[in-house]
Amino acid sequence: MRKMTMLIAAAAATALATPAMAGSPDGKIQVKVLGTAVLPDGEIDSVKYIDGGLAGTFADLGVSSVDAKANDNVVPTLAVEYFFNKTFSLETICCFTQHHVNGDADLAGTELVDHVLILPATLTLKAHLDTGTMFKPYIGAGPAWFIVFDEKPGATARDLGVDRVKMSNTLGLALQGGVDVPLGDSGFGVSLDAKKYFIKPTAKFYAEDVKVLETKHNLDPWVLSAGVSYRF
Incomplete structure (x- = not known):
């Protein structure tokens, strides 16, 4: 995470310091350096498969339903935007966000998945x-x-014999809204941005290469950002 922060800061500094990039509130390119709160859901949409032995273990523990929740995180984000005209633009973002997935409801307090590192590759068409x-x-x-x-696998999953977990790469949809506020004619400004993602990854849990559990999750994070911009 420290390396990613340094890379984003270096890229932003390069963009802002290059003399050839004369700032303008009507420029074609805009770069934003943002602080971003990633607020996922993570609840289990469905249990697609559960091994009989694992189901028996849950029953012995008095667990009647399996659910989960992903933790929130705050990360640096770099956004780059190209303006076709005054109304329409295309934007992409660069960041990594790390999360844990823990049990919820009957599984509250359990640790299911650790250190899930996600690259949310996103491309949005924007209307201004x-x-x-x-x-x-x-x-x-x-x-x-x-x-x-x-x-x-988290500590609880390891205690149940799970030695490997795999979460799927997933295609979804992002909806976005926000506001840019230019600060004079220099190209500098401030920005507030909100995105709602609709993403449903699958998690597969293995014990000695045998799948014992497969769950589908409503990850569906809110991604809230604020920061500075430079347009040129």
């Missing part, structure tokens, strides 16, 4: 509204491809 003021609101939508790395 000219209000005649310094406030420039926008809405957007587009595809999101959640790429998952480095997931590991």
Whole structure:
């Protein structure tokens, strides 16, 4: 995470410091450096498979339903946007976010998946509204491809014999809304942004290469960002 923060800061500094990039509130390219809160759901949409032995263990523990919740996280984000004209633009973001998936409801207090590192590759087409003021609101939508790395079984899952977990890379949808506020004619500004993702990854749990549990999750995070922008 520290390396990612340094890379984002270096990219932003390079973009802002290059003399050839004269700032303008009507420029074609906008770069944003944001602080982002990632607020996922993570609840289990369905249990697609459960091994009989594991089901028996849950029954012995008095567990009648299997559910989960992913924790929140705050990460740095770099957004790059290209304006086709005053109304329409295309934006992509770069960040990594790390989460744990823990049990909920009857499984509250259990640790199911550790260190899920996600790259939320997102591309949105945005429409900007000219209000005649310094406030420039926008809405957007587009595809999101959640790429998952480095997931590991949590402590409770390991205690049940799970030695490997795999979460699927998943294609979903992102809806977006926000506002840009230029600070004069220099190209600098501030930005507030909100995205709602609709993502349903699958988690598969293995014990000695035998699948013992498969669950489908409503990850569906809210992603809330605020930061500075530079347009040129």
